[in-house]
Amino acid sequence: MSQTDCRHKWMMANVRDGYLVTEGCYHCLNRISFFSGEPVPPVESYHEGDHFWNYLGSAQASKFDLRCGACGTQVPLKELMALMLCVGCDPTCGVYKVGHSDRERRTWVYVALCADTSHASGACVPDEGVRALNAYYQGESGDPQRITVVPCRLRRSVDSCQGIVLADTGLTELY
């Protein structure tokens, strides 16, 4: 079967465990994130051009790609740092509008978070990756009414966003 004819059946591939690390620059106040596969996440501050990046926090997380079990097509998700559930905190936010566009049914919107948290560079998770994530999480029914994944460039503000990031925070509260 050719890749263009395939009705892809996505599955996770290249699953890596590590840490989602967030840093902030004291000068421009932008924030960035990256995935670290180190046993302990790096916390050192460092200069990068005009930026002075400082560690803000980290949480255990997984990175993965998606691969079609039928034709073998692989979608690398190297820009994806984590997924986040929109809790509908801001009606002026682009993510909120996606979730509330259908008044009859409430769609759960998950935001694909990229490394450029403040979007200073304008880069985000590519459309191909967002399409594959939607196909994967909407399952066999392909029902966009229940789950929709959108890129984080739709988010109005990283500072006021109250979304729930799907990373392992609070594990130390287990016992």
Add this chain to the structure above:
Amino acid sequence: MTTSALIERLGLKTFNEQGDKEIRGVYISDMVSDIIGIKEGNLLVTLQTHKNLIAAANLVDVAAVVYARGKVPPDDVVALANRAKIRLLGYDQDTWTLAKSLFELGVR
């Protein structure tokens, strides 16, 4: 087996009331980053009562969440589960004892 039948057979606590669902499998994990890769319809057994777990459980459309070892979810977690129509259940004994009971009931 359905979630209602399981509640009855194992005497599980219920932290909220939601519709009945068919259980297609069982997954045991306390890590959100692990749960986001499971198939829909699983009974999720965990110790983790953090809100993040409900956000992940909703993404993968679990049949229900069972908190083992007497763990009790906070009110805001129950509220989010209600919005997501996820049934939250409780089991007083440890995860291994629950796993054995599920296996003996044919929930695999």
